[in-house]
Amino acid sequence: MLRLPAKSAAAFLIIQKMIQAVTFKTKGINFREKAFRKTLTLSALVAVILLLAIFITLLLHSLPSIKALGAGFFFNKTWDPVTDDYGALPFLVGTLLTSFLALLISTPFSIAVSIFLGEYYKKGPVAGVFKNIIDLLAGIPSVIYGFWGLFVLVPVVRLLQLKLGIPPYGVGIFTSSIVLAIMILPFSVSLSRQVISMVPDDLKEAAYSLGATRFEVITKVILPYTRSGLFAGLLLALGRALGETMAVTMLIGNTHALPTGIFSPGNTMASVIANEFSEATGTVYTAALIEMGLFLFIVATVINILGKQIIKRFTV
Amino acid sequence: MNFKKIMVPLVALSLGLASCGGNQSEQAGGTASDVNKDGILGAGATFPYPFYSKVFDVYNKEKGIKVNYQSIGSGGGIKQLQNKTVDFGASDAPMSDEELSKAPAPIVHIPSALGAVIVTYNLPGNPVLKFTPEVLANIFLGKIKKWNDQTIAAINPGTNLPDLAISVVHRSDGSGTTYIFSDYLSKVSADWNTKPGKGKSLDWPVGLGAKGNEGVSGLVKQTPGSIGYVELVYALQNKMPAAELQNKAGNFVAASLATTTAAANMDLPADMRVSLTNTDAPDGYPIASFTYLLLYKNQKYDNRTEASAKAAVDLVRYVIHEGQQYATALGYAPLPEAAVKKAEEILQSVTYGDKSLQ
Numbered sequence: 224m225l226r227l228p229a230k231s232a233a234a235f236l237i238i239q240k241m242i243q244a245v246t247f248k249t250k251g252i253n254f255r256e257k258a259f260r261k262t263l264t265l266s267a268l269v270a271v272i273l274l275l276a277i278f279i280t281l282l283l284h285s286l287p288s289i290k291a292l293g294a295g296f297f298f299n300k301t302w303d304p305v306t307d308d309y310g311a312l313p314f315l316v317g318t319l320l321t322s323f324l325a326l327l328i329s330t331p332f333s334i335a336v337s338i339f340l341g342e343y344y345k346k347g348p349v350a351g352v353f354k355n356i357i358d359l360l361a362g363i364p365s366v367i368y369g370f371w372g373l374f375v376l377v378p379v380v381r382l383l384q385l386k387l388g389i390p391p392y393g394v395g396i397f398t399s400s401i402v403l404a405i406m407i408l409p410f411s412v413s414l415s416r417q418v419i420s421m422v423p424d425d426l427k428e429a430a431y432s433l434g435a436t437r438f439e440v441i442t443k444v445i446l447p448y449t450r451s452g453l454f455a456g457l458l459l460a461l462g463r464a465l466g467e468t469m470a471v472t473m474l475i476g477n478t479h480a481l482p483t484g485i486f487s488p489g490n491t492m493a494s495v496i497a498n499e500f501s502e503a504t505g506t507v508y509t510a511a512l513i514e515m516g517l518f519l520f521i522v523a524t525v526i527n528i529l530g531k532q533i534i535k536r537f538t539v
Numbered sequence: 540m541n542f543k544k545i546m547v548p549l550v551a552l553s554l555g556l557a558s559c560g561g562n563q564s565e566q567a568g569g570t571a572s573d574v575n576k577d578g579i580l581g582a583g584a585t586f587p588y589p590f591y592s593k594v595f596d597v598y599n600k601e602k603g604i605k606v607n608y609q610s611i612g613s614g615g616g617i618k619q620l621q622n623k624t625v626d627f628g629a630s631d632a633p634m635s636d637e638e639l640s641k642a643p644a645p646i647v648h649i650p651s652a653l654g655a656v657i658v659t660y661n662l663p664g665n666p667v668l669k670f671t672p673e674v675l676a677n678i679f680l681g682k683i684k685k686w687n688d689q690t691i692a693a694i695n696p697g698t699n700l701p702d703l704a705i706s707v708v709h710r711s712d713g714s715g716t717t718y719i720f721s722d723y724l725s726k727v728s729a730d731w732n733t734k735p736g737k738g739k740s741l742d743w744p745v746g747l748g749a750k751g752n753e754g755v756s757g758l759v760k761q762t763p764g765s766i767g768y769v770e771l772v773y774a775l776q777n778k779m780p781a782a783e784l785q786n787k788a789g790n791f792v793a794a795s796l797a798t799t800t801a802a803a804n805m806d807l808p809a810d811m812r813v814s815l816t817n818t819d820a821p822d823g824y825p826i827a828s829f830t831y832l833l834l835y836k837n838q839k840y841d842n843r844t845e846a847s848a849k850a851a852v853d854l855v856r857y858v859i860h861e862g863q864q865y866a867t868a869l870g871y872a873p874l875p876e877a878a879v880k881k882a883e884e885i886l887q888s889v890t891y892g893d894k895s896l897q
Binding site for chain 2 (some may be wrong): 301303304305373377378380381390391392393394472473476477478479488490494498499500501502503505529
């Protein structure tokens with residue numbers, strides 16, 4: 224407690240120096256301009272500092288597990304808190320399976336909706352209503368998706384499993400993926416729609432003048448032209464799917480075994496953390512859970528940066 | 540913009556921010572104990588929360604002393620007591636020797652009530668089933684796969700058991716309920732004891748996980764042929780089917796508040812850190828457990844006043860005597876007389892420095 228003021232004073236000095244460095248070249252502009260700029264810079268810096276601080280906190284707290292388990296953490300199939308043996312492989316597989324399956328399910332819908340809103344109904348009341356509804360999907364709390372999945376989707380999937388002759392769990396990787404697919408739809412649609420609506424009219428008109436039909440314009444001009452933008456949209460959606468916790472925890476069946484197929488129950492990294500962190504005791508146990516959080520953090524960040532880079536290349 | 544110039548101090552600052560969190564125990568020490576200002580602070584187990592909240596409410600009305608209890612989970616309660624940020628902790632499982640050795644000073648366990656774990660299932664008509672320890676363990680080990688298995692039928696003559704696959708449902712979140720249930724199975728089954736063993740979270744051999752009592756009971760209700768375990772309180776409130784279990788004496792006992800209290804009618808150790816599962820009591824339900832309040836044996840620590848120490852001890856005494864009358868109505872099993880006597884003895888050993896707190 225006593226050390227804090229000294230720390231924050233030092234922090235303040237550092238920030239001041241940084242701001243001086245940044246604003247060095249803008250001497251002579253009047254004071255208000257400068258003060259405004261300083262405030263903005265500070266707020267931007269706070270965000271960066273927080274991100275780094277989260278990363279460093281995760282890293283420091285996962286050190287005991289990194290030391291005790293090493294790289295085996297990612298290849299070990301057993302997760303047993305009783306014997307202090309932790310391997311994240313089943314959860315890694317669970318996370319990747321649910322996320323990519325969700326992406327697979329949502330992609331056709333996301334592209335279809337994007338073409339509909341970006342090409343056919345760019346403006347007007349119909350477009351407004353559809354856009355708002357799609358955006359609303361992103362605003363629904365994930366626990367509600369979980370409830371909906373439990374009450375509606377699980378019985379349906381159970382019937383399907385009975386027909387197929389597999390154990391009728393209802394919950395599992397497949398069920399989670401369907402709900403995830405709906406949850407990530409607005410994220411890819413919002414980007415893809417904009418990209419499609421930005422295709423230059425010259426290009427489309429040139430194709431029409433050569434006798435192309437609308438379908439041909441979409442498949443031969445718009446989609447190739449917007450390819451990287453659509454891909455970026457999917458990447459952002461994937462980043463969202465990887466970290467989703469609540470709905471998945473409610474629907475995935477929460478078993479520690481390596482999933483054997485898309486209908487089998489499993490666990491994702493996020494759901495294990497949500498399930499076990501609050502009652503985790505013991506240094507390595509807690510650290511192993513945090514290490515999983517660190518890994519999830521890194522994967523999500525890399526995917527986001529990748530997506531942003533592709534968007535940048537597309538728009539320049 | 541000069542990127543390097545900015546990044547170096549940024550990283551330094553982030554490091555500072557990240558390391559700020561390490562000193563919580565220093566910050567909060569001693570400030571929590573002023574009775575008049577904050578009332579009495581406690582934290583821990585979620586399972587007895589409705590019981591505690593009722594007793595503490597009555598206590599406040601009678602004595603004018605506020606008790607602030609945060610139900611953050613047993614693990615959190617133990618951590619907060621170790622950091623001395625609360626006057627008392629609460630835990631469903633007794634603290635392990637390792638946890639006790641990590642605490643800065645000796646801690647005493649005072650039982651406040653009893654809970655039990657019941658085995659529930661979803662079968663056509665939901666008949667009352669009987670289970671022996673071996674059968675129960677083998678079901679949760681995945682060795683018995685069908686409801687019409689010979690071993691189940693042999694102890695349930697006259698019950699119509701369907702040709703249905705058994706789906707096991709267990710808790711996915713770390714939980715005291717899982718600890719008590721697995722503690723029992725470890726005692727009655729050598730196979731269970733080697734793997735998966737006992738703990739708040741397990742590497743389950745079969746089955747689906749669901750979060751909380753409500754998650755398990757929801758999944759059991761939805762899935763035909765499923766079997767799971769939930770707290771007795773929860774099962775009573777929701778009128779769920781519960782199996783009769785064969786106890787150590789060989790009697791099949793249904794779970795109830797009376798049979799749970801009866802489970803504590805056995806030889807209790809002086810420090811009360813005891814597992815009641817697989818009890819010797821002939822009419823006791825075999826998956827029962829104490830829930831505990833935790834106190835430092837020497838209440839004089841940091842700058843804690845004698846008044847706040849006495850307030851905490853008086854409160855705990857109230858819980859084990861007058862407070863017991865509120866247990867049954869809320870679905871908790873009250874302590875048997877022998878246990879109250881032992882708890883009182885432990886409470887009398889709590890001191891403030893060299894002074895007794897009587």
